[in-house]
Amino acid sequence: MLKVESAVVRYGQITALHGVSFEVGQGEIVTLLGANGAGKTTTLRMLSGLHTPASGVISFEGRDITKIPAHQFANMGISHVPEGRRIFSVMSVEENLDMGAFGRKDKYDDDMERVYTMFPILKERRKQMGGNLSGGEQQMLAIGRALMSRPRLLLLDEPSMGLAPMIIDQIFRIIGEIRDSGTTVLVVEQNAAQALRLADRGYVMENGRIAFTDQASALLDDPRVRAVYLGEGID
Ligand SMILES: Nc1ncnc2c1ncn2[C@@H]1O[C@H](COP(=O)(O)OP(=O)(O)OP(=O)(O)O)[C@@H](O)[C@H]1O
Numbered sequence: 001m002l003k004v005e006s007a008v009v010r011y012g013q014i015t016a017l018h019g020v021s022f023e024v025g026q027g028e029i030v031t032l033l034g035a036n037g038a039g040k041t042t043t044l045r046m047l048s049g050l051h052t053p054a055s056g057v058i059s060f061e062g063r064d065i066t067k068i069p070a071h072q073f074a075n076m077g078i079s080h081v082p083e084g085r086r087i088f089s090v091m092s093v094e095e096n097l098d099m100g101a102f103g104r105k106d107k108y109d110d111d112m113e114r115v116y117t118m119f120p121i122l123k124e125r126r127k128q129m130g131g132n133l134s135g136g137e138q139q140m141l142a143i144g145r146a147l148m149s150r151p152r153l154l155l156l157d158e159p160s161m162g163l164a165p166m167i168i169d170q171i172f173r174i175i176g177e178i179r180d181s182g183t184t185v186l187v188v189e190q191n192a193a194q195a196l197r198l199a200d201r202g203y204v205m206e207n208g209r210i211a212f213t214d215q216a217s218a219l220l221d222d223p224r225v226r227a228v229y230l231g232e233g234i235d
């Protein structure tokens with residue numbers, strides 16, 4: 001579904017991605033792991049057209065999207081939940097969801113209902129300002145907003161960041177449901193153990209490169225992953 005070949009992304013003089021290659025298949029949950037600064041966010045931003053690769057090729061559903069600018073990404077089938085969530089804090093929950101449907105000419109009431117079914121707390125709070133929600137609720141809203149464009153590929157940047165374990169469990173369960181309902185998922189996570197339990201496959205990034213890749217279950221047992229990303233005491 002998605003294929004990235006030898007992508008190079010630079011910030012001025014700094015090269016953030018040194019020829020990154022990976023694939024995501026239809027219906028998969030794929031996780032990108034890596035230390036701070038490894039290039040995970042840059043990779044997702046590149047897939048939303050926010051960074052154009054200096055070289056390399058990105059194809060999505062067989063189409064070359066390497067040079068498509070961000071504003072043309074709406075309605076392409078890729079939706080991005082950025083790091084730090086970035087919901088609109090002075091808009092209500094409902095207005096945030098409306099923004100997620102921006103550009104759609106059809107009716108999207110069903111999609112909003114689907115988001116509310118997925119996250120009942122958002123329905124209760126639908127008139128509240130985004131900025132007054134808890135961190136977990138904001139993450140739910142950010143995911144809900146991204147689903148309003150009916151993406152076929154959902155990009156999630158650290159959805160568990162700063163959230164309590166119980167909320168993280170809930171978010172991860174819902175990511176599984178999103179996939180089960182037919183949306184392919186690429187998720188960046190610091191929480192490697194939980195991400196690998198959910199994902200089908202994983203890629204480990206180091207210094208702007210893919211260091212290694214495997215089935216998620218194999219990565220959970222991989223000594224390189226255990227040493228660096230899982231620490232001690234993992235079951
Ligand atoms: N706007 C920018 N200008 C210059 N350098 C940047 C910019 N954004 C990121 N970088 C650099 O690019 C590299 C990759 O950053 P990126 O944010 O993609 O990493 P990350 O894996 O998402 O890290 P984290 O886990 O901390 O979120 C880092 O060396 C970072 O300092």
Ligand SMILES: [Mg+2]
Binds near residue numbers: 040041042083
């Ligand atoms: Mg990041």
